[in-house]
Amino acid sequence: MSERRDTRVRSIDVARLAGVSRSAVSRTFTPNAYVSPETRSKVLKAAAALNYHPNAMARSLITQRSGIIGIVSADLQNPYYAKILEVLGGALRDTGLAPLVLFGDETSSKSQVAQLLSYQVDALVIINAVTSTLTENISRMKVPVVAVNRYFRHDWVTSITCDNQHAAELVGNHLLDQGCTRIGLVAGNSDASSGTDRETGFLRALAKRGVAPVVVENGDYTHDSGVAIARKLFGSGASMDAIFCCNDLMAIGLMDVARSEFGLRVPDDLLVAGFDNSVVGAWQSYRLTSVDQNVEQMVELAVHYIQRALEDDGKEAGQFFQVQGKLVVRESTGRSH
Amino acid sequence: MSERRDTRVRSIDVARLAGVSRSAVSRTFTPNAYVSPETRSKVLKAAAALNYHPNAMARSLITQRSGIIGIVSADLQNPYYAKILEVLGGALRDTGLAPLVLFGDETSSKSQVAQLLSYQVDALVIINAVTSTLTENISRMKVPVVAVNRYFRHDWVTSITCDNQHAAELVGNHLLDQGCTRIGLVAGNSDASSGTDRETGFLRALAKRGVAPVVVENGDYTHDSGVAIARKLFGSGASMDAIFCCNDLMAIGLMDVARSEFGLRVPDDLLVAGFDNSVVGAWQSYRLTSVDQNVEQMVELAVHYIQRALEDDGKEAGQFFQVQGKLVVRESTGRSH
DNA sequence: CTGTTAGCGCATTCAG
DNA sequence: CTGAATGCGCTAACAG
Numbered sequence: 001m002s003e004r005r006d007t008r009v010r011s012i013d014v015a016r017l018a019g020v021s022r023s024a025v026s027r028t029f030t031p032n033a034y035v036s037p038e039t040r041s042k043v044l045k046a047a048a049a050l051n052y053h054p055n056a057m058a059r060s061l062i063t064q065r066s067g068i069i070g071i072v073s074a075d076l077q078n079p080y081y082a083k084i085l086e087v088l089g090g091a092l093r094d095t096g097l098a099p100l101v102l103f104g105d106e107t108s109s110k111s112q113v114a115q116l117l118s119y120q121v122d123a124l125v126i127i128n129a130v131t132s133t134l135t136e137n138i139s140r141m142k143v144p145v146v147a148v149n150r151y152f153r154h155d156w157v158t159s160i161t162c163d164n165q166h167a168a169e170l171v172g173n174h175l176l177d178q179g180c181t182r183i184g185l186v187a188g189n190s191d192a193s194s195g196t197d198r199e200t201g202f203l204r205a206l207a208k209r210g211v212a213p214v215v216v217e218n219g220d221y222t223h224d225s226g227v228a229i230a231r232k233l234f235g236s237g238a239s240m241d242a243i244f245c246c247n248d249l250m251a252i253g254l255m256d257v258a259r260s261e262f263g264l265r266v267p268d269d270l271l272v273a274g275f276d277n278s279v280v281g282a283w284q285s286y287r288l289t290s291v292d293q294n295v296e297q298m299v300e301l302a303v304h305y306i307q308r309a310l311e312d313d314g315k316e317a318g319q320f321f322q323v324q325g326k327l328v329v330r331e332s333t334g335r336s337h
Numbered sequence: 338m339s340e341r342r343d344t345r346v347r348s349i350d351v352a353r354l355a356g357v358s359r360s361a362v363s364r365t366f367t368p369n370a371y372v373s374p375e376t377r378s379k380v381l382k383a384a385a386a387l388n389y390h391p392n393a394m395a396r397s398l399i400t401q402r403s404g405i406i407g408i409v410s411a412d413l414q415n416p417y418y419a420k421i422l423e424v425l426g427g428a429l430r431d432t433g434l435a436p437l438v439l440f441g442d443e444t445s446s447k448s449q450v451a452q453l454l455s456y457q458v459d460a461l462v463i464i465n466a467v468t469s470t471l472t473e474n475i476s477r478m479k480v481p482v483v484a485v486n487r488y489f490r491h492d493w494v495t496s497i498t499c500d501n502q503h504a505a506e507l508v509g510n511h512l513l514d515q516g517c518t519r520i521g522l523v524a525g526n527s528d529a530s531s532g533t534d535r536e537t538g539f540l541r542a543l544a545k546r547g548v549a550p551v552v553v554e555n556g557d558y559t560h561d562s563g564v565a566i567a568r569k570l571f572g573s574g575a576s577m578d579a580i581f582c583c584n585d586l587m588a589i590g591l592m593d594v595a596r597s598e599f600g601l602r603v604p605d606d607l608l609v610a611g612f613d614n615s616v617v618g619a620w621q622s623y624r625l626t627s628v629d630q631n632v633e634q635m636v637e638l639a640v641h642y643i644q645r646a647l648e649d650d651g652k653e654a655g656q657f658f659q660v661q662g663k664l665v666v667r668e669s670t671g672r673s674h
Numbered sequence: 675c676t677g678t679t680a681g682c683g684c685a686t687t688c689a690g
Numbered sequence: 691c692t693g694a695a696t697g698c699g700c701t702a703a704c705a706g
Binding site: 053054055056057058060061066068076077079082083085086089090093096098099100101102103112114115116117118119120223227252253255256257259260261279280283284285286 | 419433
């Protein structure tokens with residue numbers, strides 16, 4: 001394997017084998033370039049024989065386009081984020097773009113982002129890592145940035161989210177329609193728009209029908225925080241007939257504790273609804289009513305936007321797209337089977 | 338933003354501002370190169386003023402080293418795979434390497450892999466995508482390949498797995514120690530070594546104590562297949578007192594059905610054990626006994642191997658490292674709390 | 675320790 | 691439609 005470097009096959013090698021010039025080789029591998037069918041096939045044959053592939057580094061050096069999209073991602077243990085990353089990665093792959101991922105534990109420091117930029121990423125996608133430092137760094141980088149699942153109020157950033165307010169309203173109305181009157185809310189931490197929007201929408205739905213929430217708690221979107229809040233809530237003896245958690249993971253943690261530590265049955269004693277429609281929520285143990293954020297459509301919008309930004313060199317930044325979520329009703333909010 | 342290309346700052350810009358040559362700039366950004374402290378600081382100051390970062394593309398073109406590690410990953414909905422990817426990505430980042438991920442739905446076709454290679458990846462890590470086509474393609478690429486969580490019998494591939502046989506033996510012994518005699522096994526599909534090794538080890542543990550499994554089924558490591566197998570098993574009326582599933586997801590699917598559709602209680606009516614020790618298994622609804630594969634250690638070995646391969650140009654390929662798994666006993670195999 | 679020279683592998687002018 | 695020449699941004703050899 002030590003001959004790896006020596007073995008490297010360059011365009012001039014296939015040019016010689018095919019009896020043409022390097023330009024001819026380059027052209028056959030460049031979309032819509034002028035090459036005659038004959039030379040093209042000669043080149044392709046020689047390339048196949050030598051197992052030649054153009055060096056993307058050298059190419060991007062001259063085209064000023066790397067084909068690499070930087071992705072900032074965190075908390076893959078949350079199945080919803082894992083799904084976004086997977087769907088996005090697949091969509092980029094199908095578009096001929098390559099995802100360079102920065103797995104940032106909230107600490108997407110300047111140097112990390114700088115490393116990403118040194119690879120000349122054509123665009124940056126931020127999935128869920130919201131750090132103030134990251135936001136600052138963004139403004140310094142002259143690259144199209146799109147935030148999926150987060151809203152950034154920033155001229156350089158195009159945001160794509162679910163219409164969280166409206167979707168949360170759907171949940172609120174659904175719980176009211178089920179006859180609930182003593183309703184609790186488990187919101188997220190207030191530094192992300194997605195969380196506050198859900199809170200706003202949900203409370204608005206209640207207010208429209210003259211209902212005030214019995215209790216409002218703040219979690220951090222983890223299963224653990226759902227567990228902790230459940231212990232606090234049920235331990236205090238507050239009486240509720242329904243709880244909306246701002247994501248599935250918290251709803252699931254809450255259900256786990258409600259059943260295993262307080263003997264509460266869902267939905268008999270308590271209705272529970274979540275948000276994200278993650279696969280886990282559909283399992284038989286939970287059958288969790290939730291909101292499908294339509295990840296596929298969000299990703300489609302993101303990739304589409306990136307492609308356009310590559311063409312027009314990133315005019316049209318700072319836009320805000322919203323996708324409509326869909327209420328998925330399951331047994332966790334239904335009386336009986 | 339259209340002036341993005343124009344705004345690009347190159348080494349010559351900071352050289353001029355600092356009043357030195359391009360080489361001086363290059364050297365200050367090259368680890369252990371000869372630069373005097375004074376020029377170094379002059380360069381750094383100018384670089385900071387201009388917000389200069391070396392172009393990794395141009396650099397790798399000359400150093401023949403990209404710093405990019407290709408990762409082939411699939412099925413992020415399985416929290417165990419998601420964890421491997423996240424931990425690996427973090428470890429690479431901390432080493433100054435960048436992960437270029439190919440999210441392959443079992444269809445890591447030749448062209449996809451070729452795209453990865455065109456970016457001159459220094460090494461390739463395969464997490465869980467086992468396709469015969471992929472294996473063939475690997476042999477053509479002169480790049481160090483390391484398979485995490487899979488064993489490839491291939492001269493070019495270094496494999497790192499948990500000692501699946503031994504770990505599965507631990508599970509078998511544990512179930513026997515709990516007094517179980519009518520034991521079922523839910524194995525994986527037989528095309529991956531990890532699955533067959535677990536099956537082998539588990540059955541060996543039983544055989545050593547003169548016990549034959551009541552039933553052996555094959556799943557595909559998804560929650561759905563756990564569900565389907567559970568329906569088949571419990572529907573047939575076979576009497577068992579314990580079941581070992583070759584991963585957590587299948588164990589969880591099986592538990593879900595056992596409880597919701599057949600009224601079976603775990604562990605009162607049936608002990609259940611899984612494999613992977615994924616976070617989900619620790620939730621209060623499952624409290625699943627499982628095997629911790631020590632992902633951190635596997636990843637550490639992988640990154641360490643990659644670093645060495647980068648230094649010696651990939652001699653020492655074809656090795657096989659094994660990590661010892663650890664049995665994590667929870668209530669799913671314990672009589673009472 | 676520094677600046678100058680040369681070239682990594684390729685796409686793209688420009689003549690032909 | 692093709693080949694020769696030029697340079698993308700950078701590091702590495704060399705001579706000072």
